[in-house]
Amino acid sequence: MSQGLDIDHLAKLARLNLTADEKKLYTQQLSQVLTYFEALAKADLPPTADVAMVVDESALRSDEPGKPLGAEAVTKIAPASHDGQISVPRVVDDES
């Protein structure tokens, strides 16, 4: 698995521009992480081991509306905004 690591694909997904040196470094580091997980996967555990945390309904929130941030605060933390909306580079999902 660690052999098939595609650093270019991962960098693209993470929107990172990596230099050749960085690519080499991160490929190596990520491979180590994956090797570690491969070791975990090999551990002999009972197949039913359920480690998920389970809560009951007391952990739910009531349907009480709280105070929103307001459009001004929301757009302030965005890289760019226009008329209360967040501006992003054009994404295409319409008819092509």
Added chain:
Amino acid sequence: MSNAEWEVVIGLEVHVQLHTRAKVFASAPWGFGQEPNEQVDPVVLGLPGTLPVVNREAVEKAILFGLVVGAEIPAQCAWDRKNYFYPDNPKNYQLTQKDFPVTMGGKVEIELPGASRNVQGEHKFIRLHHAHLEEDVGKLSHSGSGSLVDYNRAGVPLLEIVSEPDLRSAAEAAAFLNALVMMLTQAGVADCDMEKGQLRCDANVSIRRRGETKLGTRSETKNLNSISGVRDCIIYETARQVRELEAGRAIVQETRGWNAENGRGYVLRDKEDAHDYRYFPDPDIPTLKISRETVQRLQKQVPESPYARQQRYIEKLNVPYTAASVLIAQSDLAQWFEVAVAAHPSNAAGIANLVVNDLLRELSASSGAAEGADIAKVSLASCRIQPAHLAALVKLTDEGTISKQQAKEVFTEMFQSGQSPVQIVESKGLKQNSDTGELEKIIQEVIADPSVAKSIAEYRAGNEKAINALKGPIMKRTQGKANPVLIDQLLRKALG
């Protein structure tokens, strides 16, 4: 195309915004028509240090839906992250339920259109695969070189209802959505206002040769936002696939969009790298145990199903199908009708006709709705007539106190003033004339008139219907106040 040869197989994924005040994992409020980004908080944006907590009301509404459709409510449900990079989602993942949804299975009863509006069509059950509780995403608008994002819709509780591929025509798909909307609104689970985007649908369509049991390759058309859109899109997509296969080409599994304006589908350009969502259990939201007490409590809130109600109206109350089908579309209308029937149980059909024909027409006209608008969606909020008063009006007519013609006049007055029919009849002196002596005199005068001699002769010769020609002039001379039953009796006596 030759539809006799091809069978269309359809499965729908219906996304419904649940009726809650706050969002599903955050306390930010939501509602239609707000300024952009005014309903957003740090949890919606997924800012560092925030923790989503599930809204109880959203979970209970989802369970209630499950109970309405007879689904299984598993003992546990859990949320997963669906990872994708697209600006409609501030967190780069959508919280959804992949492996442990809140409801499993269930079925929806549908009614197909009959041969005419007055004829009840065939009923079928459409199986559901499951329904899962997730969050809605933000809204994008595109302008020139950029796109704008409004996150008000992000985090709104969304129930995705997934059907089995049991639907076999565009009409069945439309009937399924109609039934679903009735069930969701009547149980208070969702408002399903499609103009506000509260119900959206993805249609999976494939075709196969009749008799073939294997499913064909399907296409998925995304984001259909009206029932007519779903119907049109399925008709279009079926024809397209038939054309492809008959031309010897293969159907490509693809995601498609629908342009409602020109009535054409189109291939959606795939979101970059969107095919791998890398689902994993959300570490912020623990698996939720659903107690059987909660399920039992919610079970009590399940209303009578729309088609069970329709059958009861037809069979037990003798209401005509056409009226029953209108009454069941809105639970408050059905309840209004039932209160009226309780006040005058012997003529539910008469009450139903008055509600469906006169009351809805007047309400629609007074609300300024366009002619031909969906009359079943008219609101009763502005109705000044009490159900018991409408029942009293039918009773007055049934007992012969007022004529049918007078009843129309009283109804109009009731609609405007909200007064009881008894008050109106008295204040306007509308009571039918049941004075035998005066009526007998009028009858004698009318039958003495040579112009009706022919009708009298015909009646005496055994033509029962000929007597009706005499009733008009009598009614006219009493200014419509005579009791028609009494006229009939006295007239027969007078003619011997």
